[in-house]
Amino acid sequence: MIEIARVDIYHFCAPIKEPILTSFGKIAARNNVLLRVEDQDGAHGWGEIWSSFPPCGAENKVRLLQSIVLPTALGRSYRNPAEAWRDLTRLMRRHALQSAEPGPFAACLAGIDVALWDLAARKAGVPLWRALGRESLPEPLPAYASNLNPAGALEMVARCRARGYRAFKVKVAFDLAGDLENIRRIAAGLGEGERLMLDANQGWDIAEAREAVPAFGDLPLDWIEEPICVDDPIEYWAELARLTAVPLAGGENILGQGAFNAAIDSGHLGVIQPDLGKWGGFSGCLPVARRAVAAGRRYCPHWLNSGLGLHASAHLLSAVGGAGILEHDALENPLQAPLAEPFPALVDGCFQLSDRPGLGVEPNLEAAGQWLQCHIETTAR
Numbered sequence: 001m002i003e004i005a006r007v008d009i010y011h012f013c014a015p016i017k018e019p020i021l022t023s024f025g026k027i028a029a030r031n032n033v034l035l036r037v038e039d040q041d042g043a044h045g046w047g048e049i050w051s052s053f054p055p056c057g058a059e060n061k062v063r064l065l066q067s068i069v070l071p072t073a074l075g076r077s078y079r080n081p082a083e084a085w086r087d088l089t090r091l092m093r094r095h096a097l098q099s100a101e102p103g104p105f106a107a108c109l110a111g112i113d114v115a116l117w118d119l120a121a122r123k124a125g126v127p128l129w130r131a132l133g134r135e136s137l138p139e140p141l142p143a144y145a146s147n148l149n150p151a152g153a154l155e156m157v158a159r160c161r162a163r164g165y166r167a168f169k170v171k172v173a174f175d176l177a178g179d180l181e182n183i184r185r186i187a188a189g190l191g192e193g194e195r196l197m198l199d200a201n202q203g204w205d206i207a208e209a210r211e212a213v214p215a216f217g218d219l220p221l222d223w224i225e226e227p228i229c230v231d232d233p234i235e236y237w238a239e240l241a242r243l244t245a246v247p248l249a250g251g252e253n254i255l256g257q258g259a260f261n262a263a264i265d266s267g268h269l270g271v272i273q274p275d276l277g278k279w280g281g282f283s284g285c286l287p288v289a290r291r292a293v294a295a296g297r298r299y300c301p302h303w304l305n306s307g308l309g310l311h312a313s314a315h316l317l318s319a320v321g322g323a324g325i326l327e328h329d330a331l332e333n334p335l336q337a338p339l340a341e342p343f344p345a346l347v348d349g350c351f352q353l354s355d356r357p358g359l360g361v362e363p364n365l366e367a368a369g370q371w372l373q374c375h376i377e378t379t380a381r
């Protein structure tokens, strides 16, 4: 049994020189919320909560944890992390509905879930990829450089290539002529075996997407991500899928098993991208990823916070298999490595997990201390 005896909340915020540009706005600082969960025996595990946008959302989640989620979770005992996630989701259901904040609650529960899986695997002395069902040490995982801003993207791709990346995802949905010119130049410069993806961040309406999606159709793209809003009618998604041979991708803004099942089964998305710090943790995202792969889709985890959650994504991708590729934040991210040590360098565009127990990494709280906004200790008694 695992009794949730103590939980420490850490909120870090690191300003960055060059804001991340998306079709929905700028992100000028890296916010990371980490949880350290300890059980009745003093064993511990780490989890991370999605908190990149909006910046004030990180503070909201810290307060939700401190005032509602953890007072409910502390002192409870569970046979395994999945049981904890299901029960805590049930216990928080009315709070999530009443507050009209299902997303922040889901993210808090996802962070607890990852920490409990890490704790359980550490306690059993096995790496998480094994706890999640894989038998042998994973091969190096192909990874892509994510988050690339449109301005200066060609130069940024060259810099990422020099750092070992072999696949690149660039933001679009600003102005179509400029986007097309940008993407064509990058595509023309790709080396052998290199891959390119686009992310519109839900930035087009259906009329714009009808024009934009086929306009990129002659380029060798791995996928076009979130061309329209995730809650646009399914007929719109079906229409866009018919307009291009390039697979459509999405999942970072889908919440809930039912919504994922519908997205996988509809067939309009060739690439399914749940974010395990936003909804579900391992307990929710493992079945989603397995269902996606069984249905012939590619499971490619969404992740853009610290290196801790990146490791969690890599463990899940390794356990599930298929033709997925790991999202690897390539922009300025001062907290990426310090919150997950030892942080591996990419080799030939690939990310290598270890056979150390659990996530296999530990935050270096001293190194990250300059960006610490708050540390809150909560205990069962």
Ligand SMILES: [Mg+2]
Binding pocket: 199, 201, 225, 226, 252
């Ligand atoms: Mg995206």
